[in-house]
Amino acid sequence: MNEKFIKAHWMESKNQRLAHISDIIQNEQVTSQEQLLKTLLSQGFAVTQATLSRDLKKLKIAKVPSTDGTYQYVLPNSSVSASMSDFSGSSNILNGLISVELSANMGVIKTIPAFSSTISAAIDSRKLKSLAGTIAGDDTIFFVIREKFSHSDVKKELIEKFPELENKLK
């Protein structure tokens, strides 16, 4: 076999490995290089942990403390947030609505940035009996629940007026 093949084999092996590492980091909870090592070995990549350390360094993969009390490796630029892309083309404004949550006499609606006032206006226009009023920020709406109305009253009325947010109500 000629040199090019052999070289190609190596290079490809390395690049495939780097690609797989990115994939794995993105799709699984990787908490240590040893764990990553096992996964890679089981996929047919013959490497050692030392190489992984170098690979992770090349890929700028960081080790961060996660909320569940463990450490995880994460890809750089992982601060990707849901944006308007996944809703463009839709005719329904409420698709910009992410979630609704009630707390005591208040409600909090999370929306895609810049959509809150539109959504807020839409809610106002329906004049819900259970709501005293709404106020919109950039990506958040607050509303005040009228005296004597319960959380389930509010949920019922919201779903009645806006069936499409059924599964966004906490």
Next chain:
Amino acid sequence: MNEKFIKAHWMESKNQRLAHISDIIQNEQVTSQEQLLKTLLSQGFAVTQATLSRDLKKLKIAKVPSTDGTYQYVLPNSSVSASMSDFSGSSNILNGLISVELSANMGVIKTIPAFSSTISAAIDSRKLKSLAGTIAGDDTIFFVIREKFSHSDVKKELIEKFPELENKLK
């Protein structure tokens, strides 16, 4: 008799330490816990590496490979806080925050005029478990506390995520 003094001493020591760690991480190139340890010791903080490991975990400070071939510790949401750091010469966004006060299921934050949305966004980005959402005016932020969370839960989480506002919390 000295209990209060001792308590104050310890608590303050810890929160000051956390705040200093954030500052140091933000302003210097920290490449290891040992290095951070030396810096802190030289500033009069008596701690050990083990404590730093725990502090960094609490603060969600990550170890990332940097472009210059070294490893560095960086604050969470570094892209966000970095882009905001050139804001009015202040090294810390939260310097625009004047006070935080809780009432029932709501909280009110007073800020320097025009700083509220920036600060509000900073709080949102940290995704505090105890908060349902925030909304910003010009110099005031309201936030809604999630059901089942107490005032002390909120205070604890706020200080955990933003050690520097320790003394601004009523």
Next chain:
DNA sequence: ATTCAGGATGCAAAACTACACAAATAATTA
């Protein structure tokens, strides 16, 4: 062909970090 340079990698040691445990302290409750 030989030599030299550079990249990739394993090995093992060094460096570094996290954690179990125990002790001290603080907060809470009885």
Next chain:
DNA sequence: TAATTATTTGTGTAGTTTTGCATCCTGAAT
């Protein structure tokens, strides 16, 4: 106040990651 429970921390060490060095492979230059 005493007892109980929770928090914080240092010590020692286990666990993890990084790195120096040797080696192998390849490509380029001599």
